Amino acid sequence: MIFFIILLALTALVILWFIITYNSLVFLRMRLKNAWSQIDVQLKRRHDLIPNLVETAKGYIAHERQTLENVVKARQQAVSAEGLKDKAQAENFLTTTLRSLFAVVENYPNLKANQNMLALQEELTTTENKISFARQYYNDETMRYNTALQTFPTNYVANMFGFIKEDFFEIEDASEKQAPSVKF
Amino acid sequence: MPFSFIEIEQQKSRKIILLFIVLVFFYFLSALFVVVAFKIGIFFEAVSHQRILFSGFTIWPSIPTIVITSAIAVIVAIIHWYFSTQNLIEKILTYLNAQPLDPQDTYHQRFKNVVEEVGTAIGGKKIETQVINSHALNAFALADFKGRAIIGGTEGLLVKLNRRQLEAVVGHEAGHIASGDCLATTISTSLFELHAQALKILRELSRGRNRGGLPILFLMVVLSITKTLTFMINMFISREKEYRSDAISSRLTRDPLSLAEALYLISTNWRGEGIAGDELSSIFIMSPRWNALEESEGFWANLFSTHPPVQKRMGVMLDMAHTDISALKNTKPDSLKQAEEIIVSQENLINKMFNQQLPTASGHYSCPKCHQGLIEVLYEGMPVWKCQFCQGYLVNQNRFPRILSREVMPLSPEIAKLAKAMRQSAAEKSYSAPMVNTPSQFFCPSCSKKMVRGFYPAIYPLKLELDQCPACQVIWFDKNELQLVQYFSQISA
Numbered sequence: 065m066i067f068f069i070i071l072l073a074l075t076a077l078v079i080l081w082f083i084i085t086y087n088s089l090v091f092l093r094m095r096l097k098n099a100w101s102q103i104d105v106q107l108k109r110r111h112d113l114i115p116n117l118v119e120t121a122k123g124y125i126a127h128e129r130q131t132l133e134n135v136v137k138a139r140q141q142a143v144s145a146e147g148l149k150d151k152a153q154a155e156n157f158l159t160t161t162l163r164s165l166f167a168v169v170e171n172y173p174n175l176k177a178n179q180n181m182l183a184l185q186e187e188l189t190t191t192e193n194k195i196s197f198a199r200q201y202y203n204d205e206t207m208r209y210n211t212a213l214q215t216f217p218t219n220y221v222a223n224m225f226g227f228i229k230e231d232f233f234e235i236e237d238a239s240e241k242q243a244p245s246v247k248f
Numbered sequence: 249m250p251f252s253f254i255e256i257e258q259q260k261s262r263k264i265i266l267l268f269i270v271l272v273f274f275y276f277l278s279a280l281f282v283v284v285a286f287k288i289g290i291f292f293e294a295v296s297h298q299r300i301l302f303s304g305f306t307i308w309p310s311i312p313t314i315v316i317t318s319a320i321a322v323i324v325a326i327i328h329w330y331f332s333t334q335n336l337i338e339k340i341l342t343y344l345n346a347q348p349l350d351p352q353d354t355y356h357q358r359f360k361n362v363v364e365e366v367g368t369a370i371g372g373k374k375i376e377t378q379v380i381n382s383h384a385l386n387a388f389a390l391a392d393f394k395g396r397a398i399i400g401g402t403e404g405l406l407v408k409l410n411r412r413q414l415e416a417v418v419g420h421e422a423g424h425i426a427s428g429d430c431l432a433t434t435i436s437t438s439l440f441e442l443h444a445q446a447l448k449i450l451r452e453l454s455r456g457r458n459r460g461g462l463p464i465l466f467l468m469v470v471l472s473i474t475k476t477l478t479f480m481i482n483m484f485i486s487r488e489k490e491y492r493s494d495a496i497s498s499r500l501t502r503d504p505l506s507l508a509e510a511l512y513l514i515s516t517n518w519r520g521e522g523i524a525g526d527e528l529s530s531i532f533i534m535s536p537r538w539n540a541l542e543e544s545e546g547f548w549a550n551l552f553s554t555h556p557p558v559q560k561r562m563g564v565m566l567d568m569a570h571t572d573i574s575a576l577k578n579t580k581p582d583s584l585k586q587a588e589e590i591i592v593s594q595e596n597l598i599n600k601m602f603n604q605q606l607p608t609a610s611g612h613y614s615c616p617k618c619h620q621g622l623i624e625v626l627y628e629g630m631p632v633w634k635c636q637f638c639q640g641y642l643v644n645q646n647r648f649p650r651i652l653s654r655e656v657m658p659l660s661p662e663i664a665k666l667a668k669a670m671r672q673s674a675a676e677k678s679y680s681a682p683m684v685n686t687p688s689q690f691f692c693p694s695c696s697k698k699m700v701r702g703f704y705p706a707i708y709p710l711k712l713e714l715d716q717c718p719a720c721q722v723i724w725f726d727k728n729e730l731q732l733v734q735y736f737s738q739i740s741a
Binding site for chain 2: 102106183189193194
């Protein structure tokens with residue numbers, strides 16, 4: 065009889081543990097989704113800003129068409145990209161082209177002093193920062209989620225209910241990852 | 249790592265309950281004190297009149313008395329709590345004289361963006377922004393039960409810090425909000441410090457009418473009790489929270505050096521001693537009032553101060569950045585550096601002269617002097633209207649004090665010369681013009697009514713008359729007048 069009661073209690077305990085673990089995993093996954101939607105909002109915002117930027121810059125740097133066309137092309141790619149990997153790649157490309165556009169703008173004092181341009185530049189700076197902060201938050205959450213999936217004994221629950229590992233939103237920014245070249 | 253709000257909620261409510269218990273305990277003690285004092289009074293009166301007290305009289309309160317006292321303490325605490333936490337944020341904001349941001353203002357826009365960025369970094373929390381019109385350097389954070397959060401800065405902070413430094417400061421304030429101690433700080437501020445302030449005003453009022461008397465004595469007692477309570481609350485709000493928020497800030501922005509720079513700038517500048525609400529030290533990033541206790545270590549300093557020594561805070565951040573104090577030596581307000589660059593580079597000047605097309609007049613206002621269209625330009629980051637012909641400025645009255653609290657644009661040597669001459673002539677003549685408004689010769693560009701000519705109170709001793717329209721809330725500055733006013737206000741500050 066006593067043995068039976070102990071067995072029952074143990075089973076109840078195990079079930080309770082399962083429930084708590086499962087719920088915490090769901091919780092982590094929801095938070096990850098929320099973090100991703102944060103990035104998405106900011107990326108959309110950036111896409112919306114670019115046509116304005118190109119329109120403003122057009123009048124001043126008409127003969128730098130290549131740069132402007134690159135930005136437009138990169139934006140189109142970014143808008144139509146699907147899936148995390150593709151999206152990350154397209155956004156990185158967009159960042160690079162935008163950076164080269166701003167480098168060009170530096171050479172045109174008229175454009176640089178344009179009120180509209182100044183406002184747009186501030187707007188883009190803040191959006192870029194928000195994207196990187198949102199990405200930082202997303203990656204932190206992803207790390208937490210992935211760690212939970214892989215650590216013992218949570219990994220059993222995760223396997224049983226089909227929780228899968230999520231990818232990080234990585235940057236492949238050429239200027240950041242390259243080792244500095246040293247010249248003698 | 250407790251960065252998401254859900255995890256912090258439990259911690260938060262625990263803190264609030266503790267705060268409430270402290271309040272109840274305080275009222276219990278003071279009620280007990282009153283009972284004991286009353287009994288001692290009876291005892292001495294009985295002794296002096298040689299009356300015999302009934303048997304079983306003790307000075308110490310009996311158990312029923314204690315029960316009743318604690319019940320009263322709980323009720324009073326609830327009432328106090330209820331009234332202090334109504335419109336929690338609004339009350340403190342009014343007290344600090346904080347204003348919402350002006351969306352057309354460049355610096356305000358930047359501040360708003362920075363706060364939104366940091367809000368994204370802590371997981372998409374919506375944070376409101378406020379600004380205090382003062383050229384002091386300080387920032388504060390407030391939060392309430394409903395999860396509403398506010399980060400505010402002074403005008404000086406918005407202008408004198410560069411974007412990274414501003415981000416670090418906002419990150420620190422967001423750290424208070426994210427870790428949940430901001431709510432406790434806001435409540436304790438509302439509970440005790442505002443209370444003490446109201447009593448102080450009351451005391452001054454009653455002192456004016458009749459000197460001495462029982463009510464004033466009573467008020468003094470209450471005031472000193474609330475002051476003691478503030479001390480107790482400062483004990484409760486440990487200085488550790490500042491270290492923690494600094495750490496959160498550098499974790500969010502990944503930039504401890506900028507925070508160290510910002511702390512250095514704030515600590516070496518005017519932090520706002522004397523502005524409204526400067527005694528609410530616990531909500532600010534650094535106490536507006538400098539005191540020696542705060543800059544020292546040890547048992548008493550830890551017990552009674554709200555912030556740790558700034559040097560230690562900077563030291564922690566510099567350690568994180570793998571550098572030392574020498575990195576801060578050249579820290580100057582970024583905008584000043586930019587201003588210097590503008591003066592130095594002649595190329596820039598030539599570019600400006602030849603390339604900049606004259607902006608066309610908006611046709612919105614016309615100059616009261618030469619009746620040409622005024623153009624909208626940015627002056628110290630704020631839209632104002634300028635006459636291209638007589639170089640006069642039309643400024644919105646609400647924006648004018650903000651211009652005075654910014655010192656970004658370099659003032660030309662001519663202005664300094666002119667100001668000196670004005671000051672000299674004022675000293676020689678030493679007449680005191682009455683501070684009355686006279687009708688102006690100009691008509692308001694907005695409503696076409698006659699403007700009023702009068703002194704601006706902030707710079708009154710120097711006789712500079714300005715034309716204003718009280719109805720449309722605009723001020724007209726003749727050539728150089730705006731710069732002169734700015735110059736005088738900077739000298740006197």
